[in-house]
Amino acid sequence: MYKKLIVFHDGKPVPAIIRNYTKHDFAGLIALQKESFPPPYPEELLWNETQLTAHVDHFPAGALCVETGGRIVGSMTGLxxxxxxxxxxxxxxxxxxNGYIRNHDPEGDTLYIADVCVTPEYRKAGIGKWLMQSMYETVVYLGLKRLLGGGRMPGYHRYADEMTAKQYLENVVLGQIKDPVITFLLRCGRMPIGVAANYLDDEESCNYAALMEWNNPFLQQAATE
Structure with missing residues (x-):
């Protein structure tokens, strides 16, 4: 994949490129991870060079990054x-x-999102939404049934004494609570299909994640005809 676009950073149009990342990008991707997921996010969950090598070796079409001004400001990885x-x-x-995606199955039916990150400086520039749209395009291009992934619920720890993780997700969907990750995924067209316990070692999410799906609309249309 390679496409040019304009993003708006601090209200100003900035040229950007979405493309597949390669081994030449590893230093920039690791720096991006550290910027995007500061403590208390576990450092051992950040990408390392061995994992990134596996991504481009097993499924290069699922390894995307956003570059602007020669700097990588966002990335998304799937299998x-x-x-x-x-x-x-x-x-x-x-x-x-464990992030090495050696279980990538070219004959599978689902593009699973392993990771998405955007440097805080660019989080209001629409980078994450452009990456998600690009993965939707990949789903359609490959003729897969769906895109799926577990979304962190970093706001849940503030409500864990008051409600279950499922209730928290329901309140986010109703707009009564705003969660920085789940609300973003909803705005991207992802729909919740459940909550996974012990999904990730994530203190803010109390180890829960919302399973968020996007169905290939062209396959859905064909199934109803």
């Missing part, structure tokens, strides 16, 4: 799975092979 092999009760480690 293809057969959803029936995992179901809706899985952890991030099990479904992404």
């Amino acid at each position: 293809i799975i057969r959803l029936d092999d995992y179901g809706h009760h899985h952890s991030w480690e099990s479904i992404t092979d």
Whole structure:
């Protein structure tokens, strides 16, 4: 994938490129991870060079980055799975092979999002939404059934004594609570299909994640005709 676009940073148009990342981008991607996921996010969950090598070796089409001014400001990584092999009760480690994606299945039916990150400086520039749109395009291009991923719920720890993770998600969907990740995913067209416990070692989310899906509308249309 390679496409040019304009993003608006501090109200000013800035040229940007969305493309597949390569081994030449690893230093920039690791720096991006550190900027995007500061403590208390576990440092051991940030990408390392071995994982990034596996991404471009196993599924380069699922390794995307956004570059502006020669700097990588966003990235998204996915793999293809057969959803029936995992179901809706899985952890991030099990479904992404601890981030090494050696379980990538070219014959699968689901593009699973292993990670998305945008440097804080560019989080109001629409970078994340452009990356998500690009992955939707990949789903359509490859003829897959869906895009799926577990979304962190970093606001949940503030409500954990008052409600379950499922209730928290329901309140976010109703607009009664705003969660920085789940609200973003809803704005991107992702729909919640459940909550996964012990999904990730994530103190802010109390180890929960919302499973968020986007169905290929062209396959849905064909199924109803």
